[in-house]
Amino acid sequence: MAGRLRRTVTAVTLVALLLPLAAATSLADTGPASEVFKFSSNGYSASADEGQCTAEGDIVTCTFTFISVFSGNRREQGSGAIHGTEVCYSTGTDVFNQVTGEGISSIQENGCTQDPGEGTVIERDLSAATIAPTTITLETFSCDEIECGPTGETRDVTVEGTFTATSAAFRSSNRNVFDDGICVFRDSSRGTSRGAMFSGTVDGQPLELGENGFAQIMQGTFSFSQKCAIEA
Secondary structure: HHHHHHHHHHHHHHHHHHHHHHHEEEEEOOOOOEEEEEEEEEEEEEEEEEEEEEEEEEEEEEEEEEEEEEEEEEEEOOEEEEEEEEEEEEEEEEEEEEEOOEEEEEEEEEEEOOOOOOOOOEOOOOOOOEEEEEEEEEEEEEEEEOOEEEEEEEEEEEEEEEEEOOOOEEEEEEEEEEEEOOOOEEEEEEEEEEEEEEEEEEEEEEEOOOOEEEEEEEEEEEEEEEEEOOOO
């Protein structure tokens, strides 16, 4: 079951990153009614995430934490290219039925800022990256078995941390497609990366990766698209 749970946490992390952008979806002009969202980036990044899952019978509860810094160009549906440095932080808990795969509940806090602390940098040889003390406003999203949406609750946190490469640089590419019957998700990445260790804090409390944690420093491209059918 560990492989299944790890994939679940990875998917949750991606959703956490893209959920605040959902308002950028647009109606397709032709064909069956649908909503489309696209996102792409090209630059340098460093990220760390950790997920823990526990099962009680058929019910699985997963918690996750994600922190990242990106420097380069980004483009979102409905807006032009944006150049700069962005720091993001997400955390949350998701509950689902591992037999049916259906979600039961989710509570997530997500936020990004394009005003990083002075000294935030990603080394161009991918040897290290630093997130200087940076304040991020987190927005809370809540889901039940029927719907998801923002709760209107927000809070500010201050994050900081360092990434240190632990492996040689290697090139990789990846492409995924997932169809849940309503939406089709596509993502792809290509670039050079190095495995890393991460150590940081959130509001002064330690944020260090455990045995299920993963960190990397990367240079390359990433794209994501989502197309969802709209019921008539």
